[in-house]
Amino acid sequence: MNCTSKEEKEDLYTPIPYNLKIPTLFADKLIAPIIPTNNPLTEEGIALGKKLFFDKILSGNGTQSCATCHDPQKAFTDDRQFSDGIDGIFGNRNSMPLFNLAWNFDERFFWDGRALSIERQAFEPVTNPIEMHANWAIVANKLQEHSEYPILFKQAFGTLTIDSTLVTKAIAQFERTIISGNSKFDQFLRGETTLTTEEQNGFDIFMDEARGDCFHCHGSNNNPLWTDNSFHNNGLDTTFSDLGLGAITGDPADNGKFKSPSIRNLVYTAPYMHDGRFSTIEEVINHYSEGLKPSATIDPLMKKVNNGGVNLSAKDKADLKAFLLSLSDLDFINNSNLQE
Amino acid sequence: MKKIISFLVLIIIFSTCKNETDCCVNLSPITVNLKFTHNWNGVALTAADFNSFKFTTENGETISIERLRYLISNISIGNTIKDYNLVNIGENTGSEITFEEVNQESNLLQFTFGFADEDNIDGVYQDLNSASFNVPSMLGGGYHFMQFDGKYKDTNNQDANFNYHAIRAVDRSDPDNLVFEDTSFKIDLGTIDFTNNATIEVKINIAEWFKNPNTWDLNELNTVLMPNFEAQKLMSANGKSVFSLGEITQ
Numbered sequence: 001m002n003c004t005s006k007e008e009k010e011d012l013y014t015p016i017p018y019n020l021k022i023p024t025l026f027a028d029k030l031i032a033p034i035i036p037t038n039n040p041l042t043e044e045g046i047a048l049g050k051k052l053f054f055d056k057i058l059s060g061n062g063t064q065s066c067a068t069c070h071d072p073q074k075a076f077t078d079d080r081q082f083s084d085g086i087d088g089i090f091g092n093r094n095s096m097p098l099f100n101l102a103w104n105f106d107e108r109f110f111w112d113g114r115a116l117s118i119e120r121q122a123f124e125p126v127t128n129p130i131e132m133h134a135n136w137a138i139v140a141n142k143l144q145e146h147s148e149y150p151i152l153f154k155q156a157f158g159t160l161t162i163d164s165t166l167v168t169k170a171i172a173q174f175e176r177t178i179i180s181g182n183s184k185f186d187q188f189l190r191g192e193t194t195l196t197t198e199e200q201n202g203f204d205i206f207m208d209e210a211r212g213d214c215f216h217c218h219g220s221n222n223n224p225l226w227t228d229n230s231f232h233n234n235g236l237d238t239t240f241s242d243l244g245l246g247a248i249t250g251d252p253a254d255n256g257k258f259k260s261p262s263i264r265n266l267v268y269t270a271p272y273m274h275d276g277r278f279s280t281i282e283e284v285i286n287h288y289s290e291g292l293k294p295s296a297t298i299d300p301l302m303k304k305v306n307n308g309g310v311n312l313s314a315k316d317k318a319d320l321k322a323f324l325l326s327l328s329d330l331d332f333i334n335n336s337n338l339q340e
Numbered sequence: 341m342k343k344i345i346s347f348l349v350l351i352i353i354f355s356t357c358k359n360e361t362d363c364c365v366n367l368s369p370i371t372v373n374l375k376f377t378h379n380w381n382g383v384a385l386t387a388a389d390f391n392s393f394k395f396t397t398e399n400g401e402t403i404s405i406e407r408l409r410y411l412i413s414n415i416s417i418g419n420t421i422k423d424y425n426l427v428n429i430g431e432n433t434g435s436e437i438t439f440e441e442v443n444q445e446s447n448l449l450q451f452t453f454g455f456a457d458e459d460n461i462d463g464v465y466q467d468l469n470s471a472s473f474n475v476p477s478m479l480g481g482g483y484h485f486m487q488f489d490g491k492y493k494d495t496n497n498q499d500a501n502f503n504y505h506a507i508r509a510v511d512r513s514d515p516d517n518l519v520f521e522d523t524s525f526k527i528d529l530g531t532i533d534f535t536n537n538a539t540i541e542v543k544i545n546i547a548e549w550f551k552n553p554n555t556w557d558l559n560e561l562n563t564v565l566m567p568n569f570e571a572q573k574l575m576s577a578n579g580k581s582v583f584s585l586g587e588i589t590q
Contacts, residue, residue, distance in 0.1 A: 029463060031470045105470055207476035209503075209566045216487075220474050222463040228472040253391035253406075297391075300406055300489035300501035303563035 013155050015042035018173075023181025025189055025224045026103065033102030033176070039119060039169045041176060044156040049174030051152070052167060054340040057142055059132035061086050066125070066171065069095040072338050075265035075329075076178060081276030089130040092242060094276035097269045099180040099332065100262065104229045111258045111274040113231055114248045118175050122168040136164040143167070180264050180332040181224065188326070189221055195326065202323025205316050212288070212310060212320055216301050217260045226264050226327060231257040232299040235292035235309075236273060244274065246297075256297050267328045281324060285317050367444035372417055373539040374437040374449075376427055377586060381547045387430050393493065397550040401492045401558045403502070406430075408546070410486035410506075411473070413455050413524075417532075418447030424455070426471060446533050449540065453506075453579055454485025454524035460508055479566055480510045480520055486575075488549070492558045502562040504549065506579070509572035521569070523576035529585040541586030548582040549575070 018041040020033060035041060052058065053066045069083040070076040076098035082090040093111050101109070107117050115121035125131040126139060143149040143162045150160045157166050185203075187193045195203070205212040207220060217234075219226040231245045233256040240246075246255030258274040272278040278287065290308040292298070304310055312320065332338075378385045380395050385405075389395075393404045413424035420439045427434040454460070462481030463469060475482050488504040511519040532540065550556035554574045565571045 029466060029469045031466045103470075204478065207478060209476075209505075210564045213564075215474070215476060216472065219472060220476065222469045222474040223472050294499065296499075298501075300491060300503060303501050303503060306498070306500065 013158065015044040015156055015158075017041070018043050018046055018177075020102070020177065021179070023179065023186065023224070025186055026100075026179075026181055029222055029224055030103060031105065034105065034107060035102065035176065036117070036119070039172060041173050042156060044152070045170050045173040046177055048149075048152045048156045049170035049172065050338075052171050053174050057146070058126050058134060058139055058167075059086050060134040060138075064132050066122075067340065069125075069131075070098050072335075072340075073268070073333055075099060075180070075268040075333065077269050079270060081271050083131075085128070085131040086133050087130070091130050093274055094271060096259075097261065097265060098175060099178050099264065100225055101178065102176040103225050106229055108229070108231075108259070112244045112248050113259060118172040119165075119168045122171045122175070123164065126164075140164060140167070178338060180329040182331045183264060183327045183329040185323075185326040186224065186329070189224070196322065198319045198322040199326045200323075201316075202319035202321065202326075205312065205320045206323055211312065211316060213301065213303065214263075214288075217299075218263050225262055227260045227262040229260065231259055232301070233257045233295060233297045234288075235294070235298050235302045235305055236275075236277070236287070238293045238295050240295075242275065253297060256295060257299075263324055264327045265329055265332065266324050268333060281321050282317070285312070285320055288312075289317065369441040370444050370534055371537045372420075372439040372442045372534065374415070374417075374439065374542060375539055376435045376542050376544060378429055378544045378546060381545060385429075385546060387432055390430055393491070395547070397492075397558065398547070398552075398555050399550065399557045401494075403490050403492045403558070405488070405490045405546070407487060407489040409434075409471075409473075410488075411454055411468070411483060412451045412527075413459055415451040417442050417449050418445070419443065420447075424459070424465070424468075426468065426473065442534060444534050444536075446531050448531050449529040449585070450526060452524050452526050453583070454508070455483055456524045457508065457520070457522045460524070475507045475566070478515070479512070480508060480518055482508060485524060492562070495559055500558075500562060502558050503565060504575070505566050506575045507566050507572060509569050509576070510567065511569040512567055519569075521573065523572050525576055525580055527580075527583045529583070532588060534590065536590040538588060538590035540588050543584045543586040544582055545584070546582070549578050552578060552581045554578055 020041060056062050056065045058065060064086050069078050071078055077095045081094060082092060083095045084090045101118055109115040109121040126134050127136060140162050149162060153162050153166055154160050156170060184193060188195050206214045217228050217232055240256040243255045245257040246252060266281055270279060272284050278284050288309050289312040292302050292305040292309045294305050298305055390405050393402045395403050397403060407430055409426060409428040411424060411426050415422040415425060415437060417439050420442045422437055425434050425437050460482035468483050473484050475484060484505055484507055486506040490502055491499045492502055494500040509521040509523045554577055561571050
């Protein structure tokens with residue numbers, strides 16, 4: 001005799017497992033993306049996460065969603081130095097682009113690495129008083145009272161009861177599907193196109209320890225993430241008003257260290273650096289060429305700091321920019337699966 | 341007839357006993373743990389010692405170590421082999437390797453620092469790609485053998501950076517015709533008699549990279565060493581005295 005009632009049986013819903021569409025180069029070159037066993041990807045979970053990502057219901061006054069500061073058309077960042085929250089208060093960090101997050105193998109998120117998973121990262125902006133300034137209990141209650149959300153949570157997670165843990169799990173599932181892997185340079189690596197002379201020379205500068213030496217922190221043809229997802233002091237300041245990783249670890253040796261961002265999609269992600277101090281790619285290149293500032297924690301890879309940097313010629317700077325722009329992924333920007 | 345049968349039975353029994361005795365000589369395989377410990381001329385060195393000017397090279401430069409990771413490959417204990425292992429002292433990863441099913445007998449312990457040419461294949465090791473341990477194609481591709489970064493006090497007592505990066509040596513005098521020299525090297529730590537599960541310490545004296553046989557002057561050789569053919573050969577020579585056998589417990 002089966003004790004389960006017919007009504008309960010009808011309530012059962014098994015979400016459909018989702019196979020992440022991994023770019024060929026990622027599959028060939030990198031270890032597997034990180035998908036937590038307690039939050040596997042499902043069609044329903046991702047769809048729910050996407051709906052939540054774009055829904056202003058998560059903010060205290062219903063005026064901001066995650067997408068407000070993480071616009072798909074801007075590689076999931078915004079174009080401002082600092083973003084203002086629902087109360088008009090500005091933060092002191094530049095909004096980070098979001099893509100290829102499942103390949104952040106150390107799972108440290110934010111510029112200072114303070115969140116140790118995507119799920120944990122998603123917790124913070126909702127309650128941060130200078131961001132969405134909401135209360136998780138109130139948000140959960142609003143979602144619970146919503147006409148659509150309870151059934152969507154039921155389908156994604158098997159329960160009608162909504163809480164912050166399930167909200168962040170759903171958002172994290174969606175964020176793991178935000179993948180950029182089809183830039184011109186990806187196509188070049190796949191043998192589908194050729195580079196211009198300038199782009200090729202720019203790539204050579206990027207990879208040349210005696211010139212750009214960018215590859216030690218920003219990936220390569222063999223690491224198509226174009227970041228090491230690690231933390232470095234890249235010589236922005238002699239003294240630090242923002243300690244970065246050091247404020248999290250408490251280790252003075254980490255002061256002034258921030259996460260290396262991917263150099264994919266730079267054309268969409270200005271301004272640059274953790275504090276958005278550089279408005280253009282040229283300013284970024286000039287920084288590494290002539291603008292390095294010494295400090296106790298500057299990364300040893302900033303090798304020519306006593307000369308201000310690697311001192312690239314004007315031609316090399318222009319070519320390096322041409323290469324960087326070849327990492328722009330228009331398919332990603334226009335991916336309808338990632339739009340509202 | 342009975343006597344003959346009894347005789348045959350006895351022969352069979354004794355033969356069986358002999359086989360049982362042979363069985364007992366075939367000892368069960370053991371587990372061996374290789375443990376890499378680091379020191380500076382005998383003084384223990386861990387990540388906690390990083391980021392501080394507390395070490396002095398043979399040439400007299402005071403240095404601060406900020407990043408040190410190195411690759412060993414073809415790690416073998418007798419017939420049991422591991423392909424490669426990346427040790428990252430700063431992140432305290434890779435410093436122990438466990439070998440299962442090691443024969444309980446005398447086994448030779450040896451490994452290669454870096455990748456020998458036949459294993460140094462560009463882009464094929466996903467975990468090393470993910471760790472950004474690659475060498476640019478313009479230098480022949482493949483992988484770093486070691487990434488050792490830090491700061492030293494220069495002749496003016498100012499902080500200066502060093503990047504002691506070991507790779508396969510490449511002569512780029514003619515960029516269209518690169519000349520390579522395999523600067524990986526084999527470390528033979530001798531034969532060990534295994535009688536039980538064991539832990540073997542492999543000692544790494546970091547100071548030797550700057551010491552023997554080439555006294556390393558960081559004021560002369562500090563950065564951009566990857567494309568420096570001669571510097572790579574000097575590193576390779578110095579590396580041969582870095583590794584030694586430590587304590588064995590079993």
